[in-house]
Amino acid sequence: MRISQSCGCKKIDPREVGDKILELYHRMNNSDGHEQHMFSYLAKSVECHTVEEMAKVMARSGDYYSWVCTNSDFLSNTRQRERFNNSFTKQMRVFMQTFDNKYKTGEVFDTKDLLPDMEQVLGRHNCLMFSPLHFQDEVIGYAANSFNPIYFLFQNTRRFINNTNQIMESFKNRQRLERANAELARIHMLDPMTGIYNRRGFYKNVRKLISKAEKQGVGVWVFSIDMDNLKKINDLYGHNEGDKAIKAVASLMTKCTAEGGICSRFGGDEFVAVIAETDGADSFYEKVSRSIAEYNRRSKSPYDVSISCGYKAGKPKTLKEIDDLMKASDREMYTQKRKHHSRRD
Incomplete structure (x- = not known):
């Protein structure tokens, strides 16, 4: 490094050169350290599945006093029709606010206020910088942070904003994908005609029920229910009426099932x-x-x-024991069905 003036009339003190070199190394070290900090920010954000988790990571990665505010439709599947200048929604949501080594999330405020409790913020901070958050042409929201003009390093804030843009877009896509997968899994567990659990959904959820019953020290009742004369209804009045009868039984059973119970259709009229x-x-x-x-x-x-019904009680701990109770209740159900047929005959 050579420090001089254009006129050359002032001698340069070697100590000044050393101070400038130390200052340069200090800035380079700070920049390298912040870059490593941002790498950690990116890595940790990938592991976040909830807004609360993401806000926690973001609070530890941003400035001491900072806000990240998003459009209220940010995580929804569709954008709100009315946006200010096609950019911001009428209300914003605090995705992350950090202060005094604490953070919070979820507060909603009017966009025109810029930040919640703006008067208090201005009373506490002299300088605020707002930075837009967007990914390609999609407006996400904005970030704000307080700063001291003497010690402010713009490149650090710019690096944080650039990373946050990518992180928020990735987080939004993960949220939508998780919701879609959850909905797909839910649909696969439901009977398409009646909307109650199918066989897959039954076995998926009965584990939770018997586990809860075991913790409470009680057993469960297993009911096998079969409709009477469904074939006759189909033959005389058509399959649409048969489907209507099946849906009616499913709906009535669901309403009568105690809270926390399970109602399922195994197929046909069973x-x-x-x-x-x-x-x-x-x-x-x-x-x-x-x-x-x-x-x-x-x-x-x-x-x-009309229906025929059989039921058995037990304290099952495994799905095999549930199946054994179902077989026993099936036998009772068929006994009742034979009685119903003999009465009609």
């Missing part, structure tokens, strides 16, 4: 329900029977909907 033992088998069966009788009175259909 249903399985599981409730906690404390809720009472007779009570459940009576509710379903009364509901079906009420439905028949109001439906004005040329046929009556």
Whole structure:
């Protein structure tokens, strides 16, 4: 390094040269350190699955006092129709606010206020810098941070903003993908006709029910339910009426299932329900029977909907034990079905 003046009339003190070199190295070290800090910011953000997790990482990566505010439709699947100048929504949401070694998220405020509690912010900070957040042509929101003009390093803030733009876009896409996968998994567990659990959904969720019952020290009731005369309804009145009857039974069973119970359609006119033992088998069966009788009175259909039901209680710990209870309740159900047929004959 050579320090001089154009006129050469002033002698340069070697100590001044040393001070300038030290200052340069100090700036380079600070820049390298902040760059490593930003690499860590990127790496940690990939592991975040919730706004709370992301806000925590962001708060530790930004300035001491900072805000990241997003459009209120940022994480929704569709953009709001009305935006200010096609950029910001009428209200913004605080994605992250850090202060006094703490952070918070979720507060909603009017966009015209720029920040929540703006008067208090201006009373506490002399200088604020706002930076837009966007990815390509999509406006995300803006970031703000307080700073001291003497010690402010713009390149650090610029690096943080550039990384945050990419992080927010990646986070939004992950959120949408997770929601889509969750919805796909949910659909795969539901019977498309009735909307209640199918066989896959039953086995997926019955584990939680028997685990909860075991912790409470109680057993469960397993019900096998079969519709009566579905073939006759289909033959005489058409499959649309048969489907209507199946949907009616599914809906009534769901309404009668105690909170936390499971109602599922295994196929055709076969249903399985599981409730906690404390809720009472007779009570459940009576509710379903009364509901079906009420439905028949109001439906004005040329046929009556009826069911045969068998049930068994136990304290299963595995799916095999659930299957054993289902087989036992099936046997009872078919016994009742034979009685129903003999009465009609």
